[in-house]
Amino acid sequence: MGFVTLKDVAKVAGVSYATVSRALSGSPEIGENTRKRVIRICEEMGYTPNAVARSMVMKRTNILGLIVTSLNNPFMSEMTAHIEIYARQCGYNLMVCNSSYDRELEKEVFSLLVSRKVDGVIMIPVGNESYDALKTLTAQVPTVFIGENMQDLPENYVSVDNAAGMQHATEYLYGLGHRKILYLGARENSMTHKLRVGGYLTACERLGIAPHVLNNTSPRSSFEVGYALADAYFAGTHDETAVLCAADTLAIGVIKAAYERGVRIPEDISLMGFDNLSFSALPPIDLTTVNQPKQALAAAAVDMLLNRIKNPDAPYTKTILSPSVVERSSCRRTDA
Amino acid sequence: MGFVTLKDVAKVAGVSYATVSRALSGSPEIGENTRKRVIRICEEMGYTPNAVARSMVMKRTNILGLIVTSLNNPFMSEMTAHIEIYARQCGYNLMVCNSSYDRELEKEVFSLLVSRKVDGVIMIPVGNESYDALKTLTAQVPTVFIGENMQDLPENYVSVDNAAGMQHATEYLYGLGHRKILYLGARENSMTHKLRVGGYLTACERLGIAPHVLNNTSPRSSFEVGYALADAYFAGTHDETAVLCAADTLAIGVIKAAYERGVRIPEDISLMGFDNLSFSALPPIDLTTVNQPKQALAAAAVDMLLNRIKNPDAPYTKTILSPSVVERSSCRRTDA
DNA sequence: GAATTGTCTGAAAACGTTTGCACTGCATTT
């Protein structure tokens, strides 16, 4: 399809194409009458500026890259939605890539984005060690990470305060009278999850109650894992009055196991999650959980990235946001 | 950040930059020894081709635009995931935009994508009338629509066969012994929904059972609407043994209303949805529903778009995929 | 009326590629 270019407009308007450019860019060094005339002709001819050509000379694309592990995950897709909307308000478009939990693919799409000359990259990495593998890549374009994975590495990232969140959750259950609280789904292979279980343990110590942790040795926090752990747990003798899950997804599995075992939630046992995924609010689930402020995280990530683009040599920064308990119907006061 | 360009490589290698370009593009008109040497030097210098410059001269970006109403919607985010993955396999990156159910925004982001010279656009439009408003835009870049909204308009689209899907659903319930089936959530303001309720009515007539339709006058199929309709329905006298919802989201609301009214699913009444959203498979919901083959829809949309890019003047085409019933636990055989 | 200022416009370079065309040198053909 043949497009109208600056030159075409210039020819019709009888001016140089530099003048057309200036008329459209709102440059002050142009006569008001010529500007109006040129703009009118642009509209008449249906001129659309070519962003590619502009990027070429401006040496910036106004495009941000986003790499997520999977858009099928509700946390990721909600984050993506917020990032896209906020970035666009800041004048940037978003190029989205799935890494599909594959480290090789993650590197590959990063390279693609570099090649496309995106101005910056926001990334939810596959795992903790990502940084090492991506060292050479992040050197090529400003990057910010989402999630606490990078915590002990000198990189930019935004995250929720996972330890504090789980501490609040524990305290919340304690406040409802619970003294025996099971922590379900601790993982050693994720910084995020280490911090979460740490928050639980801290709270237990502070409150003077005995911790009880059920570990998840798989690399993900799926509801299958939650089901398996809870099923085994309910099968044995148990005297906890509340189950605190390391993630909402796990809690879904717990609900199923509880139902099958005839354990009622919240009558027999209280259940709490972490993340506040969209489905947790659905009436049949209605899970009390800890909210990750997704919109705020998204905005913080974009802001941080934009700052970094402006000032690439600034020292690394991090932004930690506070999560908060959202009360729903899966927890109940206890006297036990 | 200063990057290595073709010229830099050429200087070091002692060849013209045309030669470097040819070495990398796999052109046959170049000596094997020079090619190897040049490629080695490229790697040593960490050369990354500049996709923007390439787009400039090639007059194509290898970028596809995707406009969805909201990435927060699980149907959209799943579709987006599949489209991104498949498009990348075809050598295209994806630029994603939310229209946020706003027709003005929809036009705006479409223009943005045109300006960015994406090679094509896939769009899940805000509403039926989109086509008229976007006529001038779709003329500027190959576009395919997802969803049956455009059905009576000459455009490219892929969709699931909504009428057949709902017909199957009705027949499925009939097969379980249901003779009184409520259709909940019919909408007049959406082609998709007109077709769905049409499928239900067709099936009723064919099976010789009396239809009973509850209309939804709001512009969306939210679970609040499902709740309100079901709550009113359960409050009155009702003798249906099954509720067939126009969308999974509506069914969520029905579950809540049923629970509150002491109506058990599926013991007292069977419940069926349409769409097979990801949350419908969650154990606490486990909704029998009609599956939209999202991966196939995504692939069909990308294929169609790529064909159109190759052959912009071909006549409009449509692809209609068959939905299928997915059996879960919200429906049960009845003798009533 | 000449010099000076200031406002507006045009010419042209630059951005980093791809590719058509011309050229070189060597091997093959006649």
Place this chain on the structure above:
DNA sequence: AAATGCAGTGCAAACGTTTTCAGACAATTC
């Protein structure tokens, strides 16, 4: 031995912008 062909390489144009620099012209100042 000359002519032809061909593989390999370089030159330069082109893609559509932005922006620097210089120039033109009018308005102001002396």
